[in-house]
Amino acid sequence: MGINERKERERAEREQRILSAARMLAEQHGWASVTVRRLAQEIEYSQPVLYAHFENREAIVGAVALEGFGELGPALRASVRRDATPAEALQDVAAAYLEFAFERPALYEAMFVLPSGLRFAKSDTPQVLRGTFGALMAVVEPFCADSEVATEAFWAALHGLAELERHGRIRPAFRNERVRRLVAMFAMAN
Known part of the structure; x- marks a missing residue:
């Protein structure tokens, strides 16, 4: 060497x-x-x-966030059960996303809350972010013609649920029911 x-x-x-x-x-x-x-x-x-x-703390947060996306994307893909129906796959990914948010709160915060300098939905978006978005989009596509916009809405709904529960604004005991209803809304969009 x-x-x-x-x-x-x-x-x-x-x-x-x-x-x-x-x-x-x-x-x-x-x-x-x-x-x-x-x-x-x-x-x-x-x-x-x-x-x-x-360069600064934001750059450190951004690098940590990239690591997080490198963990989240594969976790979402792995969460889908073999032979799952499209609705079951959507539910599996939603549950895995929320589990990630609650099991790794600081990492989730770096990825989705703190300033990180990362650019989403741009030509220079890092591939690891695109890959994680793709893991979400893969389970949304069967339900929507415009899967990118629908995936953004699905992601926003999951993020809202995660943040509201993380900050005690909604009852944790009803997480599964909220996921079930979210999946039902997307399944009806087809």
């Missing part, structure tokens, strides 16, 4: 340490606790080293 390859590997390892520390701090103490200073202390590097990897 040459010097350049070793330096690049070490840079990637430092970057991953920064992101892992950010995720850990956010999960334990919330995103307000994730500052460049605190991350530098956590990983035992100076702040300039962090700034050599990430």
Whole structure:
């Protein structure tokens, strides 16, 4: 291995340490606790080293969000039962999306709530975001002629349900009933 390859590997390892520390701090103490200073202390590097990897905190949040999309898309695809009907597939994905939001609240917040610098539905949208959207669209397509707009509506409904429940605005005991009704609304759109 040459010097350049070793330096690049070490840079990637430092970057991953920064992101892992950010995720850990956010999960334990919330995103307000994730500052460049605190991350530098956590990983035992100076702040300039962090700034050599990430321009600012928003860039760190964006990198964490990209990791999250890399986890969410495959989780959505894997959630669909073999031989599921289109309505069952829609329900499986909706349940998996909400489960992700509740099992990884800080990661979900980085992906969908905090400023991240990520651009959605643009020509330069990262492929991992497109892939996650595609996982949602795959289960919406059987019900709607304009699957992109319908998928945006489905996603917005799921996000609204997740945020309302995460903040105690709606009753958690009725999550499955809400998902059932959401799926029924989409199934009737056909």
